[in-house]
Amino acid sequence: MIARETLRILTESAKYDVSCSSSGSGRKNTGGIGNGMPDGCCHSFTPDGRCVSLLKILMSNDCVFDCKYCMSRRSFGTPRASATPEEICELTVDFYKRNYIEGLFLSSAVHISPDHTMEQLVRTVKLLRTKYQFHGYVHLKGIPRADPLLVTEAAKYADRMSYNMELPSEKSLKLLAPQKDKESLFVPMKQLQRERTIFRGEKRRGFFLPAGQTTQMIVGASPERDGQILRLTQSLYRAVGLKRVYYSSYTPVVDDPLLPSAQSPALREHRLYQADWLLRFYGFDVAELVPEDEDLPLDVDPKCAWALRNLQYFPVEVNRAPLEMLLRVPGIGGKSAQKILSARRYTSLTFEHLRKMRVVLRRARHFITAGGKFCGEKNLLSVRGLLAAAEQPEQPQQLSLFDTPAARSALTGEL
Amino acid sequence: MIYFFDGSKDAFLTAFLLAYRDQNAVLTAGNRQLVLGQESVFVSADHERARRCERRFTELDARCMHDLSLLLRSGEDGRGQIALNYFRKIAERGRPVRGEMAEDAVREASECIRRVTLEAHRLKGFVRFMESASGALYAPLAPDNDVCDLLIPHFRARLGNIPFVLHDVRRGKAAVWDGTHAFKAPLTEAEILLSADEDKWQALWRQYYASVNIPSRKRIRQMKGYMPVRYWKFMPENPSAAAGDLPMQRAAPPAEQDGALHPHGSSRPLPPPPGR
Structure with a gap:
């Protein structure tokens, strides 16, 4: 059984990833435990208003990369921990059995090297599918610059994979995530897209990423406008066939002169999601919504x-x-x-x-x-x-007897 | 005239045959204050007439009996009346009326059905099992609507051959999958001998729930909107403590009594079903 402190560290380093959906997979339970629920399922909600659907956890937060915005970056003094594949599998199955979770969201910091890390992730999900006979949802994070063969292998066992863009332009990536570049993200995304199309065309038994790919972008850490972000989003949906693009309001977790020190407003994230829905479900084109060098208006949707x-x-x-x-x-x-x-x-x-x-x-x-x-x-x-x-719905507030200065002084006896 | 029936399908259909021409009919399965001067009758199921009625309705609308079974699961007192009005409409039109959302009777029935299926859907996520020493899973729940057995196919498909019990403590009954058969049974109190590691897994789950939260974003209203407070009672992660509603109440370490543990590690047995 995994140690509580390890679980704490690995969860806290994983929690800023916003992807939480467990939808899109119809995997059946073939003699073991677990199945996919095509519409997804939320199992709990935390006080920050987010749902808990998957066990979202890192294999390791011991990173060789040094991305400025990330709390697991090499140069940051955070406590480090790693879990073994067995520990992760056991935790997943026992949580799943009790109906705490819908499956596993496994990610990792780049530990030792991209290949080593990806290998650990693949080994874990393979173990989960074979030895533990787990057929529930598995979302696997892709590690940039890992061997293409490992990527293909991962896709055979996972329901969904994601490479996080994190920053919406090459320039910002260079500045804030020096070890990542557009190529290291787009190449494996396109590889998976290609292989998935071939697999589907052959109508073979088995699975190859039934729930497709997603990505995530941090909003507000870099100067890109909404128009630019949404154009990238639309091209990801149309050209790379992504299922979802997630936006994450920038939350300062580390101090760095290159980063803004304030939290990016939640309303901007909300407007981006509204626009994203219009692109996917309402037949809008990004050109109708916002010019490239402008932001979405905040006052109306x-x-x-x-x-x-x-x-x-x-x-x-x-x-x-x-x-x-x-x-x-x-x-x-x-x-x-x-x-x-x-x-x-x-x-x-x-x-x-x-x-x-x-x-x-x-x-x-x-x-x-x-x-x-x-x-x-x-x-x-x-x-x-x-x-x-x-x-802006008016927020009714309970009037308080003790809110006036006079009342307060009456309570405390202070004048 | 007020028609009382016991909430079963056959009793409803029998009562329907008596009541549908009477425009002032009130059909109810709940307790209702009798109004002076208003006549009332207790309708018990006449299975033969109910079968005839069912056959006729199935000819008019093949899916209406499914609608009825969902309507009668509702915990609302008005469910009999809502079903009466809906079926009256089907009889009147002589065809399915499902899409006529501008009709009050249809809209009310459709909203009532939605509340039932919504709760069943939510519970697929919010049910929490405990593992007993034998490996079987046990989950107490107190749903507004009688939906326990609707959940069996869902959990059966994913849990494979692990037996499980969904215990509706409010209605004093349980939906059971014993590994080979699914059935319903009356059950008021349950005493479960928990597996050796159950408490450790619950503690890990509490740790996970606490760690995955981002304290700098506090959106309690949103949390409660998605996960209504009435479902929190049986969740080991104790959302009310996390939301700051209550002082942190950690389940005390399980007190061992004759080797038997009560669920949640407390020494009190499960609450008896409140009188309905």
């Missing part, structure tokens, strides 16, 4: 911003608009659009119907008509202000 720039398309009639257009209405998401499509086959929809069907009208009412009726703001100029105000 990217779909609202697009709609306000393109008022010539609105208002749309909910009883007639095609799905693609409904999806472009601010405030109407995939589920609401489906409900509307289904309900309008039987009756002509009114605003009352929409409200009862729980279609959120706070934003949508400015952009739709229902049965020819319009319920939004007539003065187009004030719509943006209304939408921005609607973004």
